[in-house]
Amino acid sequence: MDDQRSLKINKNMEDFESNIEDMDLRRGPWIVEEDIKLINYIATHGEGRWNSLARCAGLKRTGKSCRLRWLNYLRPDVRRGNITLEEQLLILELHSRWGNRWSKIAQYLPGRTDNEIKNYWRTRVQKHAKQLRCNVNSQQFKDTMRYLWMPRLVERIQAASGSTSTTTTGSAATSSCVTTSSDQFMMTSYDDGVNNNTNMDHLGLMSNPNVYVTPGNSSVAVSPESDLAEYHVAPSEVGKIENSYNADQNLVGPRMSSSQINYLDNNNNGLLSGDSRAMQEQSYVNWFENISGAIPSFSDSFLNIGSDQNFWLLQQQQILNNGSF
DNA sequence: AATTCGGACAACCGCCTTCGG
């Protein structure tokens, strides 16, 4: 038997054995017994090396399947239940920055998986883009999110918490945000425990509807080290950005003074003048009202998810502890 | 009561990157 023929026979045998293994592999929904096997094995031996883990644990699954089941479902720190308002806001915010980088977005939502966030985006956000008859990636839809939905979310978060001041304290980091009697809003820097003072503007902005500024606005600077955006608001302007309401007292977007718009524009390399910016905003407001008015309970269905202030605070604390965002 | 439809989410697939031999 020459070498070529021998190699071919060996290859055929390997393929045959591989096919037998494939035929033996389970697919589809996991059953309780499989979950228990996987949990027990990981509890004893830890995770990783998924292919050998699957074999050693006696699971007739691919390593990939085991990894996915563990990461998306069985992990003890997987957070289940409705996506909160705060999480929605964060998802919209981060997606506007990074697009479909689900795993990256998931890093900032403790306990949520990339799969879950992806599903949320596809089932909720894309659905509403469809209702508005526009592409989810279009500038029109992005601006609708930026100027209308996100400020509304912030307001609902504020309404749900009913708070005028919030303070969080932890062993490793301390932050505080203070609302004054005139509803002005200040965010102090925090100490992360290793003598690093970190700018908290981004969290402050996301925690108070009156100072909400979006990344599309000129108040954003991208940090080259982390490729994460930091928000910068002129100290004198903090707390002065108000929301706009239509005739029915429904929130339709942020309202800024001309000095605020000028401040933003000055930091946007003059890409937008105050007037054109205001006109652009107004055109989106008009467009949105026309469309959403024709769709009953459009906004409500988009936003109708419970809030969990405690988790939001916990998450902020975790972000602070990680020393990043 | 049976069927259809749509939302939610779990799971799979294929491609790409990383890592170790």
Add this chain to the structure above:
DNA sequence: TCCGAAGGCGGTTGTCCGAAT
């Protein structure tokens, strides 16, 4: 440096279940 295995990621599909007809 090359190559194969493993892991990671985003897109897509499958399944379940409740609401509507």
